[in-house]
Amino acid sequence: MFDIDFTALDADATLATAGSARAVAERAEVVVLQAAAHWADLHGDLDTDPDRHALPGMEQLVQLGGDGTPEVAEFAPAELGAELAMSPFAARQLIADALDLRHRLPRLWGRILAGEVKPWIGRKTADATRAVPADVAAEVDRRVAKWAHSLSWGRLEHIIAAAIIAADPAAAEQKARQAETQQGVWVGQSSDHGIKDIYIRTEAPNAIWFDASIDRVADSLAALGDTDNKDIRRARAVGVLAQPQQALDLFATTKRRAAGGADSGGDAGCDQVTGAGGDQRATPAVGTSGIDPRPPATLYIYLDQDSFTRDADGVARFEGIGPVTIDQVKTWLGHCQVTVKPVIDLANQAPVDGYEVPDRLREAMHLRSPVDVFPYATNTTRRKQADHSDPYVDPGDGGPPGQTRLDNLAPMVTFHHRIKTHGRWQVRQVFNGVFVWRAPHGRLFLVDSTGTHRINTTAA
Numbered sequence: 400m401f402d403i404d405f406t407a408l409d410a411d412a413t414l415a416t417a418g419s420a421r422a423v424a425e426r427a428e429v430v431v432l433q434a435a436a437h438w439a440d441l442h443g444d445l446d447t448d449p450d451r452h453a454l455p456g457m458e459q460l461v462q463l464g465g466d467g468t469p470e471v472a473e474f475a476p477a478e479l480g481a482e483l484a485m486s487p488f489a490a491r492q493l494i495a496d497a498l499d500l501r502h503r504l505p506r507l508w509g510r511i512l513a514g515e516v517k518p519w520i521g522r523k524t525a526d527a528t529r530a531v532p533a534d535v536a537a538e539v540d541r542r543v544a545k546w547a548h549s550l551s552w553g554r555l556e557h558i559i560a561a562a563i564i565a566a567d568p569a570a571a572e573q574k575a576r577q578a579e580t581q582q583g584v585w586v587g588q589s590s591d592h593g594i595k596d597i598y599i600r601t602e603a604p605n606a607i608w609f610d611a612s613i614d615r616v617a618d619s620l621a622a623l624g625d626t627d628n629k630d631i632r633r634a635r636a637v638g639v640l641a642q643p644q645q646a647l648d649l650f651a652t653t654k655r656r657a658a659g660g661a662d663s664g665g666d667a668g669c670d671q672v673t674g675a676g677g678d679q680r681a682t683p684a685v686g687t688s689g690i691d692p693r694p695p696a697t698l699y700i701y702l703d704q705d706s707f708t709r710d711a712d713g714v715a716r717f718e719g720i721g722p723v724t725i726d727q728v729k730t731w732l733g734h735c736q737v738t739v740k741p742v743i744d745l746a747n748q749a750p751v752d753g754y755e756v757p758d759r760l761r762e763a764m765h766l767r768s769p770v771d772v773f774p775y776a777t778n779t780t781r782r783k784q785a786d787h788s789d790p791y792v793d794p795g796d797g798g799p800p801g802q803t804r805l806d807n808l809a810p811m812v813t814f815h816h817r818i819k820t821h822g823r824w825q826v827r828q829v830f831n832g833v834f835v836w837r838a839p840h841g842r843l844f845l846v847d848s849t850g851t852h853r854i855n856t857t858a859a
Contacts, residue, residue, distance in 0.1 A: 425517055425518060429511060432497045432500070432521075435496075438479050439494050445460060457821045463476070464525075464529065467502050469498065474821070474824075481774045481836075481851075492526075499525035503536040509544075516547040516548050524559065531567070535566040535570075538565070542559075620649070623649075764808045764809075767832045768809065771812055772846050774844040778812050783811055784810070824839065832848060
């Protein structure tokens with residue numbers, strides 16, 4: 400698209416080129432927002448037969464944006480998302496942002512269309528105000544639009560929050576009370592080389608106590624010989640606190656050593672283990688009560704043959720975590736009782752006649768297709784439904800035997816399953832684990848183990 404010889408550009412020309420390219424990209428984002436809003440307009444009604452009886456799971460009109468935005472056919476975002484190579488959820492957010500900007504934040508929308516405000520600023524403003532009534536959004540629009548081109552998002556965010564409180568103090572107080580009920584602990588789905596994020600939302604006293612306990616464990620580990628920096632020891636402390644008996648043993652051992660007392664057996668609750676870098680770390684062992692405090696857990700680890708033939712330099716894959724090194728596997732499993740299960744033979748899974756999917760087939764389906772098979776879907780958990788690619792026909796109604804088999808099963812989340820069943824999308828599992836989808840307007844997408852691929856149907 401851009402045939403530019405950067406080696407011929409000096410500093411000024413490079414800056415000018417980068418600025419021009421950014422302007423083109425932002426203009427393109429504006430066009431995408433306009434297209435999303437118009438796509439919603441084209442799907443403001445359900446294209447259904449009035450004589451057709453409603454069935455559970457059929458498409459409905461839903462309000463994707465905030466108060467005051469028009470309803471949209473529920474399955475409409477899926478086809479737009481496939482065209483833009485994004486998930487149905489991401490397309491749903493795109494349409495919601497476009498509708499909020501057009502209907503609830505018209506000043507900001509006008510400045511975006513004029514190229515005066517970056518589209519992403521508008522989208523973040525729309526998302527930040529989606530839950531408030533239309534009149535409150537209008538007040539935010541009045542206060543924010545004139546500054547949206549010049550202030551950072553951090554400063555705009557404070558203006559938005561202040562405008563919402565000022566426009567409806569009673570609602571702001573109610574939301575503060577509701578926030579108290581929106582507490583929880585969440586583990587991130589993605590990982591970075593075996594490191595995962597944990598997000599905790601809790602009352603302030605709990606957070607303070609937890610932070611203090613993390614510090615106490617980190618300091619105890621240091622006292623027992625862990626030489627890693629404080630942040631790493633604090634992260635390691637999460638694993639210790641997850642097994643309370645280990646934490647108690649660690650504190651007891653640290654106290655005895657600080658008092659100059661002898662440890663029974665030489666370690667009294669801590670084992671010296673070798674970490675990935677060869678350093679010796681003090682790690683809590685099995686509880687002194689003699690009862691193993693470790694909770695039962697099942698870890699799915701996928702190892703290539705090279706992992707055993709190249710001096711452990713291969714790659715292992717932890718389900719739910721991603722690729723990790725063999726040394727990390729050794730470290731993580733070093734204190735665990737490991738049970739090795741045989742590899743499942745995916746090629747020779749016996750089919751069944753019934754509609755229900757037995758556990759062995761469900762397991763094989765997940766191992767073959769660990770990601771939701773709807774175009775550009777992202778869900779990698781096991782919390783998915785098993786759909787029959789070719790609709791199941793009861794044997795009593797003439798259905799053939801063996802319909803519930805691996806090459807006729809596809810994992811999908813409930814929403815994507817509903818789209819496939821009621822949304823005029825068609826799918827064929829042309830080979831075991833290879834799916835071809837046809838969108839309502841004829842676009843074709845191939846989904847396999849390598850992801851989603853657009854099939855070009857334009858004649859050469």
